[in-house]
Amino acid sequence: MNVMNASPRRKELTRLAAQLFVQEGFDRTTVRMLAQEMGIKSGSLFHHFKDKQEILAAVIEEGTQNALTIARNALNECSAEPEVRLRTMARAHLETLFTDRNAHVVALFEWRRLDDVARAHLSHLRDAYEALWVAVIDDALEARLIHGDRFLVSRFVLGALNWTVRWYDPNGSRSPDDLADEFVAMIMPSPA
Amino acid sequence: MNVMNASPRRKELTRLAAQLFVQEGFDRTTVRMLAQEMGIKSGSLFHHFKDKQEILAAVIEEGTQNALTIARNALNECSAEPEVRLRTMARAHLETLFTDRNAHVVALFEWRRLDDVARAHLSHLRDAYEALWVAVIDDALEARLIHGDRFLVSRFVLGALNWTVRWYDPNGSRSPDDLADEFVAMIMPSPA
């Protein structure tokens, strides 16, 4: 059953599942479709995952865990200047969003399909990630780089950035970093 | 079959469908659930709608049409001052989003479930609505109220505002108008 292991095989299957979940949506993705994409029969799928729900949870956990790690590292490696930290966080956010796009689209738009247990578990991960954001925004507010209510600002910022998955074209002329910089410039009173 | 009529009965059924689609998601909402909510049997549902897809299209059409009308009226009735127009548009957006919340959540998050024909038809409506936004943002940019690339700014703005459906609590202390004003203040260099 491999309830909670992270074998390379399982990781690969999780990656494929993420892709299908994005393409079709979780509900429309059948275990038979998943199996075919993985090159096995539908029955064999349940050797790797307890049930379909667990595949969804695995996809989201993987993505969120990565985002958290990357953001933490990025913040550790950059200076303490609020403006730099704000830009760094925005860049890290979009970088993760697009290098691990499938997993994050699933996390953002299929979250509600998680059962209660998985949701409770993954909420902690997500909260830890958002806490990084709130801290960075607090500093930026205190330094008067931006203005507004701390709660509202963080919601607006995350909304604007997350929504990019709906329209951003990775093959276009702008890099995720460009996008992040332009966004930070937009909400900062003084144009860079 | 009533292919494209808009009888009061059908409107009421559409409203109920929107609610269920939000609660459960389109795919998980069965025709039997819809019928029960409407107080009829599942077979009777197909007297009002050709198929399940058409119910989804009706929900989204209704919502988008309303948003367009409300935004147009609001812009017609307000002054030509770019700042006022920006605030007006933001207020109209959030006002519609929360008075007709179900339909808009469906439009935002179940768009991909539309078949090609419906999507092509509804795209025009949505584009017309977004065109209003782009015009308002262009004026605001020219007046130097805000700064940045016109394309990016409009995407970021719409993203931040649309994302509010994910966290805004209508029973909280803030009204949608407050929210709109705070948002506009956030992206404008000079605090009001």
Next chain:
DNA sequence: TATTCACACTAGCGCTTGCTTGGTTACTCA
């Protein structure tokens, strides 16, 4: 060599799905 294990298979159960069919009821209006 014997045993275990990961991984895959076949076959299909029990159930739900969207939708159809054939018919009934209640109301409107000439």
Next chain:
DNA sequence: TGAGTAACCAAGCAAGCGCTAGTGTGAATA
């Protein structure tokens, strides 16, 4: 009064769903 029609119902079909049971196989382990 009787034709037309909008609205509904009971019954059920064909397809597809998640998932299980039982089995086979080749590689690692004892």
